[in-house]
Amino acid sequence: MHLLDPHAAPLTAAQARHALHGAPDGTHLLGAIGFTPQDPAAFHLAHSTPPTPTAAPSTSAAPTGILHAASRPAPDAFEANVARAAATIARGELHKVVLGRTLDLHLHAAPDPSAVTARLAQGAPDAFVFSVPLGDGAQLVGASPERLLSKRGAQLRLRPLAGTRARHADPAEDLRRAHDLLHSAKDRHEHALMIAAIRETLAPLCRELTVPDAPRLVQTPGLWHLGTSIHATLRDPDLHVLDLVSAVHPTPAVCGVPAPAARDLIGTLEGPRGFFAGAVGWCDARGDGEWAVTIRCARLCGPHAHLFAGAGIVAGSDPARERAETAAKFGTMLRALGVSPLDLEGAL
Structure with a gap:
């Protein structure tokens, strides 16, 4: 996504959609938006082509010194939350x-958001x-x-x-872990729950809905995931992408x-999430x-960085393993900030 003016005042969703009507061609x-409707939202108008990832420099982040680090909840408290959730399940x-x-x-020192974004890309x-400012x-x-979703006309x-x-x-170990994930009954069950819920939401809105029978491996530089590519044709091609985002x-x-x-x-267990686990993206005047999904992310403000990560809890989830998963997910932002996990042992 293109970098916006960091000092720009954001619009609410209602203000933004109103401003987009009648805007010049090419306005996006x-x-x-936040995790729930009660959480914040921040929108901006951009007079450009659809956003693309920022070009990246060839250098990695210089090591960044840390004055203080802490996690909320603390590692042992997070494991207790997992145990409580597992008992509820x-x-x-x-x-x-x-x-x-x-x-x-x-x-x-305060990280430069543009440099951090470039290293992420x-x-x-x-x-x-x-x-997003x-x-x-x-x-x-x-x-x-x-x-989360992309919409082009009815597609x-x-x-x-x-x-x-x-x-x-x-x-060899990396391949073993990928194989373990692909054949994990626990992870396949977790994935199936998600797909069933998405299918139920989309079915009334679509005249065609194609969902593969099984997930595939999706790799990122630090993690393996199970993913499913879903294709659909909407009954109403004029349905706005923001309305679809709200639905799913x-x-x-x-x-x-x-x-x-x-x-x-x-x-x-957590309190308000704010923007974490919300949605981030763009739309044009056609809808x-x-x-x-707003994950592998952080809120940067001066010398302070607040990183976010989560893990799916189902029957049989192990608290220590779920904590380790969140620690691994922090890695995306830590690398972009130049922070070594070795300096955060007590917080991870």
């Missing part, structure tokens, strides 16, 4: 819930790279591997992800099944556009 609406009150945590960093060239001096930056494309393994530097978001990939019970438990 770019922005982010065992009682039949839930099938799945996604629990998140925040890594708060106080750095020696370099490190994850297939990701949806974004940088939030209007309070902060910037939401990230490199999402998960396309709709989605690639939801659920099921994760950290990658390994040794090729949040998916079970970042919330849970059933969604109301999952949202309640997330609110109890077409592309949106991604």
Whole structure:
């Protein structure tokens, strides 16, 4: 996504859609919405072609000094949350819930959001790279591997992800982990719950809906995922992409099944998520556009960086393993910031 003026005041969703009507050709609406309708949103008008990832420099981030690091909840408290969620699932009150945590960093110097975004594009060239001014001096930056949906006329494309393994530097071990993920009953179950919920949401809106029978491996520089590419033809080609986003978001990939019970438990254990696990993207005056899930992201404000990561909890989830998964997911932003995980052992 193109970088916007970091000092620009964001619009609300209603203001932005109103401003887009009658705007010059080539005007696009770019922005982010929160995890729930009660969470914040930030939209901006851009007079350009549809956004693309920023070109990246050839150098990696210089090592960044850390004054303080802490996670919310703390690692042991997050594991306790996972155990509580697993017990709730065992009682039949839930099938799945996604629990998140925040890594708060106080750095020696304020990172440059444009440089961070460029390194994200370099490190994850297939990701949806974004940088959105939030209007309070902060910037939401990230490199999402998960396309929530893209719409072109009546054609709709989605690639939801659920099921994760950290990658390994040794090729043989890396391949073993990918094979383990692809054949994991726990991860396949988690993925199937998500696909069933998305299918149920989309079916009334589509005259054709193609969903593969099984997920495929999706690789990023640091992680393996299970992903399913969904193709659909809308009954109404004039349906606005933001209305489609509202229909499918949040998916079970970042919330849970059933969604109301999952949202309640997330609110109890985490509090408001804000932009984390929301949606980020763009649309044009025709109502077409592309949106991604707001993951592998951080809120940058001066020398402070707040990183976000989550893990899907289902029956049989192991608290220590789920904590390790969130630690691996922090890696995308840590690398872009030049922070070594070795300096964060107690916080991860």
